Amino acid sequence: MNDVHETRAVSQGKATAMLILTTVMWGGSFLFTKIGMREIPPLQFYFFRFALAAFLMGVICIPRLTRLNRDTVRRGALVGLALASANLMFVLGVSGTTISRAGYLNNLFVLFVPLLSFLFWRERLDRITAGGIAVALVGLWFLASGGAEGFNRGDLLSTICAVFIAGQIIAVSRVLRDDDVYLVTFVQFATVALVGALVTMVMPWPPFTMGASGAWSLVYCAIFPTIICFTLQNAFQRYTTPTRAGLIYTLDPIWSMLAGVFILGERLTPQELAGCMLILLAVAGPLALRLYLEQRRRRLYRLDDAGQV
Template sequence: MNDKIDNSPVSNGKALFWLVVTTVLWGGSFVFNKIGFREIPPVMFLFLRFLLATIVMGLICIPRLRQVNLEIIKKGGLLGMALAAANLSFVIGVNGTTVTRAGFLNNLFVLIVPLLCFIIWRDKVDRLTFAGIFLAAFGIGGLASGGGFSHGDLYSTICALFIAIHIIAVSRLLRSGDVYLVTLSQFATVTAIGGILTVILPEQPFHIGPVSAGALLYCAIFPTVICFTLQNTFQRYTTPTRAGLIYTLDPVWSMLGGFVLLGERLNTREWLGCGLIFGAVAVPLLVKLSIERRAVGHYRSQTSE
């Protein structure tokens, strides 16, 4: 159990910095989605976002396109369906609640991943995770008592489930193959699903002005294409526990963005609910990180004797 990869070309500090940058960009997506929805309906915004992301990723992948095969398309298609479900519930959730509440509810995926692994594969779930789930339930209750539990809150919680499903699917399906091409296939799948839904759903008026166009461009480039690149480049140079702990910063940035750019405010019970959810996710990871460090220290002391 190494706290970093031996002979790694990237230091822990550099990996930490870029993964934190990733959380900042992800947190910003909550705010810019909310801003974009003022002029563009959520599902159409989703379609246009991934259409742009597919074009950009396609340009990046031009030297690799000859390597596309049925396996890559199949993997990308399966992952894309999970990603589409996560993003569809995300846009509906953000549209129906505050970005602060959506950010903390989305972050529940950290607890849902091990729970799903237990349900599907009977993987062992430690007591810390169960304690976190128990604490998160109180946090959701705090949010509900502080301002009700809207359909947006419900979809933001459902989004956490689909994020967890997507993460598990990635870990199972991306053990081989070109990550960039699979990602391109993922983005194209989400674009196709978003396009179909845009056609099927009742037509809604929309207008793409300078502000919504900027929000759309941000969401297509930064939390989609760039975050993918940063995550896949630097996450491998740290432990899963550290990475998970870094990703708990997502709702912090979305909360700050909501405060500064959207004027959102929380009442006392909402603060309590968000704090409990944050603690439910972060505290088990902090304890696990402490255990990892002690184990590494013990291993090094044994090998140095």
């Protein structure tokens, strides 16, 4: 793997393509988690996924382990606790609702990041984000009023998952420094696996038999949306703007919905579909508007520079 400090330039098109690929793999995690939990209980699936991911990441990091120090372990563990909370809510949420609904609800993290930053650090909450939150609330109301069960327990846990995802993103920006991203990622995965081990020790261990579909689902979730996606995100997101990256990540629930409809046979009522589309609009709309404003400012700066020549 290339070192994270590689300076060779990457084109905008390649960075965009790689980030879109990460959304495809993240979307697939909803499908394979749902399939895997047909054989493996949610808590055990959560533990096995990150135990395998931590083991594989540890193997990858063998040449780097001499650089592992107390500060990296401490910071990685702090971020890992947030990641553990998010993924615990993820498996419990997906186990209780459709992957179509869970994908859109998880994507609310884009709105929760500025909201949590405002609540805890008094960072300014702009009108664009406030408008997105208002549209998202309308979308949640449509989801709650659509479907046989309305806004059920799985939906609630998927929404809480989005809060924890936002917390993990904020933790990364506020806690991590110039650490080796591979070592930090290894510590994060190991922390999540340790939390999973503790949870499964405390909770009753139900009897289950893991077949081929459960095993392959675990392998997919440990490797593709975990190890590979983290690596691609760390390698390519720095070559685009945060706004553009956020807009690309809104594709994630679209892939999960397509997988739910065409592979699992899930069906959304018109109200559910309207709620999902409103949530997508609430998330993607503010990002698209910010991207437009960024590009407009760049054009104005170029015009000003040209006029001064």
